Amino acid sequence: MTAPSSMLTFNAGSLLVLSGLPGAGKTRLRQAAQGLPEGAWVSMDELRRQVLGTLNVLNGGRPQTQVRQEANDVVYHMAQAIVAERMRHGLSTVVDATNLTDADRQAWIEHAQAHGAEAVVLIVDTPLDECLRRMSGRTDWVPQSRILEMLEAGASAQGKGDGFERRSVHPYRLLTGGETLCFRPRPVATEQLDVVSDVHGLLDDLLVLLAEAGWQVRDGVLRHADAQRRLLFLGDLVDRGPDSLPLLELVQRSCEAGTAQCLQGNHEAKLLKFVDQAQREGIERWGSWANAETGMNLLKLPEERRQRLLAFMRGLPPYLVHEPAKVAFVHGDVHRFDPFLSLREDLVHGQSGFRQGVDSDALYAAGHRAGLNAYLVIRGHVPPTSEQDCIVSIEAQGYQKGELRLLRFDEFLAARAAGVGVQAAVRQALRVRACSHDQQAHAERQFGLAKALEALTSRKLVRRSLDPSKLLRSYKYAKEVFWLGAWDESPYLIKARGIVLDAAGTVVSNPFDKVFNYGEREVGRDLPDTLPVVEALKLNGFLGIISPHPLKRGELLVHTQGSLDPENAYVRHITELLQPRQRGLLARFFSQRPMTLMLEVLHPQDPHIVEYGPDEHGLYLIGARTLGFEDPELPEDALDPIAEQLALRRPWWRRTTLGEVKRRVRECRDEGSMVRADTATQTSLLKMKSPFYLTTKFLARLSSKNARHLFGNPQDFKKHQDEELYPIVDAVAARFDLDGFLALSESERVRAVRDIIDSQQ
Structure with missing residues (x-):
């Protein structure tokens, strides 16, 4: 709590929750308020008047107007909806209601917290007798009995006190009712400011650029030799580049240390939506692969780190201003800027929606000439759409072999004061770093597999199944591929044998590629019988797959080719055969060697052609590979020590010739053999099934x-x-x-x- 003062100043976009009895002086606060935009004052009494009107009654023989209370539930929900919407749009809001206890205040505060807005409880502590005296003289009257009921209800809820909490667990100020509330545009810390364009995960390039401007990382925080100097990031710290989360954490620490400020960009806003939807209902599809990549990496962080970053991004403002020079800093390409009335989504996402042919800077300039836009705007988001003297973009697409740019704001102001034009002053004050990152090439490497599998899914050549969280999806080629002979439709079809990707297209489980039977598609027909090969017994069970779980640290992702559902009968067969000791061994193994293990599962409730005795049931390690989708399978001799380490069984294998494999398979009474090249990598050649x-x-x-x-x-x-x-x-x-x-x-x-x-x- 701080001591009362006559002028209480709050940043525009904040939520003020008034608390006080009827007659405490809340109406007087409204009358004296400054910088109060239209619609900001949300009064419960005004909403009651709109819903049911007022009623003239006699009070002690004197006519008075009574606000009707019969629709309080409806009015409350209306007010909640209004406040929620205003907070979503980043608009200043004052809740005018009694809110006598923290339980009453909590619902309003949660709307602010959901959108990272500042929220303050303003407790107007006017004595009860004075409130009753004032109320008796007002034309709009609340009966004394109703006021006493409010206090009784509060006391009952608290279990103590008089029913009016004069403190709060939330930030609060204690008022007398004689103060003046003032909303102001959000200010930058200083004009000694280095303004940085969209970084998009290019941490290494940023550090080089900042070092040239005198910035270094000390104790995990960006600091300048001049302790008064500050950084301002225009948003879009994340996505596209390789170091989104380390960069985000560096900027977070610097903001908390007071050496930097940062705006919210559209990529931070999308990232917040991604995580919210992922945790609420999962992600079946997402519009941006790069954003999903950052989102999945964020979900993999430990809970505390993840929540800190989410809170940081939610709390990023949509704009800041340098009021003496009438300069506003925003992320998006706005057509209109007003620090009190502009909507958050316009400032964060821009107002052109990436539409071709829209000159957003010219539209802003037209508004400036018409007197609608009072500020010179410095923005990021997209490169300049035209040169204007009232709006400047310092964005140059560093993520696509462009430039990362830093504007020394005090140098810009000095040049302007010397009579230099806006665009020329910007050029004088810019520092640039040419970047080599090629996002298009990265996207092709990182997301090409996922895009190809999704395209095959839409053509019904691949079946996709989701895990219960809807953050993981497995791909299995459809039966139609065989009888249509469609294997040549895409080289990615052979990958669709139970491969699992996360919502960003990252491989998280990487089982065998498709291996064809001898003679199928003429496979093996051209190989001589004298060819040296590695033969492994083909057991007659089903394929089980185990990988480290990408989202649950220390847990296992157990699945089949066609299902990620833990309740699937075949998945349950695998988990039933896993001993508790093996789970621990697997978790430790994966912590050191993340990879996918392929198992032949022989379960007593899953009979096949070949009959097995009880002592033969279990999990047999038949393959392993690391998680790059082009990574080779481990050779047979590398599987033996892994199986021993994990207490898994192994089918027999040997080095022989293709002709010997044919002779054995022709007479055997098992399923047949897997055949691999007898080389260092032991590439799988074919399957040979017994007659x-x-x-x-x-x-x-x-x-x-x-x-x-x-x-x-x-x-x-x-x-x-x-x-x-x-x-x-x-x-x-x-x-x-x-x-x-x-x-x-x-x-x-x-x-x-x-x-x-x-x-x-």
């Missing part, structure tokens, strides 16, 4: 009904089968008719299908 496995699987699916389907429409039948059976379907349909096939005995069918498979392999 035993394929025959059993094909005939198990060929009931009389399905046989009629196969022979009636082979191509449609294939749509409902796994791709490894396609060649068998084609051969059976070509070699037999329905009656002939159904006439075969079971052993004859087995022999016929085996002959087909042998000829194909």
Whole structure:
């Protein structure tokens, strides 16, 4: 609390919450207020008059006007909506209501907090007897009984006191009612100011530019040799460049230390919306990949750091002014500027909406000539749209091989005082740093995979599934890709085998690429039998995938090719087989070596063609790769120590030749083999399925009904089968008719299908 003074000054855009009994002097405060824009005073009594009007009554034989109270709930919600909207737009607001307790004040304060606005409770502490005396002489009258009811309700809620809290947990001032409230435009700290254009995560370039202007980072804060000098950032600290969050934290610390000020740019505003939506309902799609990239990195921060940055960005003002020179600093390309009436979104996002052919600077100049725009504006956001003498942009798109710019404001003012024109004075006072960052190239590298997979999803060649938070999405090629033969439609299709990206397109789980069966798309036909290969047993389970969870530090992201849902039956099969000790081992392993592990899952409730005993059920490590989408799989000999470290099983593997693999697979009674090149990287070449496995699987699916389907429409039948059976379907349909096939005995069918498979392999 501070002592009362006759003039109380508040920054425009603040929320003032009045607190006091009827008759305390709130109306007098309104009459004396300065800088009060239209609509700023939100009076509960005025809203009551609008809703139900007033009623003339006799009070002690004297006619008085009574404000009707019967619609208080409606009036309260109206007032809340008005205040919420004004706070959203950054407009000065005064709440005129009794608000006798902090419980009454809290709802108003929350509207300010939601938008980073300053909020102060003004407690008008006029004694009850004086309030009653004043009220008895007023024409608009609140009955004494109603005033006493207010106090009783407050006392009941508090459980103590007289029902009027004369202190607050929020910032507050204690008033007598004789003060003058004054709103003023938000000021810059000094004219000894270095103004910096949109930095967009280019921290290294910024530090070079600032060093040339005498700034250094000391104790984590930007400081100048001249202790009186200050920095002003025009917003858009984040997105596009490589160091958005370190830059944001540096500016935050500098603002808190008093060496810098910063405006809110449209990219900070979008980032706040991203995080709010992500935490409230998830992100299915977002309009800016670069903004989503920063947003996801922000969500990965520890809670305390994240909340501090969010509070900092919310509290950034939309403008500042240097009133002596009548100069305003804003981010957006405004057409109109008034420190009391301009809406936050216009100042932050600009008023042209990136529309082609709109000369926003010329529009501002026209308003200036007409007397509507009183300030010379220095802005960022987009480069100048034209040269004017009342508005200047120092933005030069440093993120796209442009320039980062710093304007020495005191030098600019000195040049203006010497008679130099506005644009020439700007050029004299500018310091520039040529930047090499190429955002277009970065976007292609960083977001190209996500854009390609989304395009394939829209063409229904890929199926996308979301996790419960809707911040992660997995991609799996559709069955149609096989029977349409669409693999050549995009090189990214082979990546869609359960790969998981976050909302910004960053790979967070990176399982196997698609590996084709021998003979499928002619794969392996040209390889000699003498080729040295690495053969690994193909177990007959399903693919389970485990990666470090990108948003939950120390937790696991467990999924299948087609589902990120923890309640999915197959995902639950994986988690059921994970022992508590293994979870701890995996968490420690991932903290040192973030990567994706691929597992063959043999679960007793998931029977397959090959039968396994109880002692064979479990999780078998069959692959691993780091999280770059072009990163190679680890070779088999690198998987063995990982499996031992994590208490996972391993299928057998050996070095051999392709011919030996064929001979083994032809006679085995397991699913077959995975075949990799016997090189340092052991690139996967193909899968080879055994005749035993394929025959059993094909005939198990060929009931009389399905046989009629196969022979009636082979191509449609294939749509409902796994791709490894396609060649068998084609051969059976070509070699037999329905009656002939159904006439075969079971052993004859087995022999016929085996002959087909042998000829194909």
